Amino acid sequence: MKKMHLIGAVAAAAIAGQFAMTSLASADPAKPDRGARFTAMCSDMTARSAAKLTYLETKLAPTAAQKAEWDAYKSAVTGNAKANEEKCLDRVKTFKKDGKRPTAIERHAMQEKFLEARLAALKTTEAPLTALYAKLSDEQKLVMDRSERFGKGHFGKRHHKHGEHGKRDRAKDAPVEN
Numbered sequence: 001m002k003k004m005h006l007i008g009a010v011a012a013a014a015i016a017g018q019f020a021m022t023s024l025a026s027a028d029p030a031k032p033d034r035g036a037r038f039t040a041m042c043s044d045m046t047a048r049s050a051a052k053l054t055y056l057e058t059k060l061a062p063t064a065a066q067k068a069e070w071d072a073y074k075s076a077v078t079g080n081a082k083a084n085e086e087k088c089l090d091r092v093k094t095f096k097k098d099g100k101r102p103t104a105i106e107r108h109a110m111q112e113k114f115l116e117a118r119l120a121a122l123k124t125t126e127a128p129l130t131a132l133y134a135k136l137s138d139e140q141k142l143v144m145d146r147s148e149r150f151g152k153g154h155f156g157k158r159h160h161k162h163g164e165h166g167k168r169d170r171a172k173d174a175p176v177e178n
Helices: 002-030 034-060 067-093 104-135 138-145 148-152
Strands: none
Touching: 034 067, 034 138, 067 104
16 A cells, blocks of 8 residues: 555656646747847837738728828828837837846836827927828728728727626716705
């Protein structure tokens, strides 16, 4: 009986040891480092911007008379996307090597820089967008107004936070009258 327990214990130890060796050996190569993940994220943002522009161009189908305004707008958006990618890559380079999260002050400064860059990007595209929009037909304006780039995208999504399908319990939220 003791021999059976000993054989079982040795077998269990061997299997556990093999599992641990496999896990340790594959942990480092299989899991990309934080910098690599963020570097990929930076280039993905530029690719998504290009895809959205291509989609919008297909939906708008600019006429020959609108081509110059479309090209100016597309150039401004593409330039902003490339500049944002470079800034993103710069942030990746400055990640702390010790793996610690940035402090509250550092996160605040990062957010401020992000917002300043976003405002600069909006100002860069304002004139080309205005010129393009003025040349669009009413149908094209509807496409542009409903576009993901203008308030219905990542930051403009209308999230449903009040119960199922955005319904709020009006009775619970109603002001109490005295």
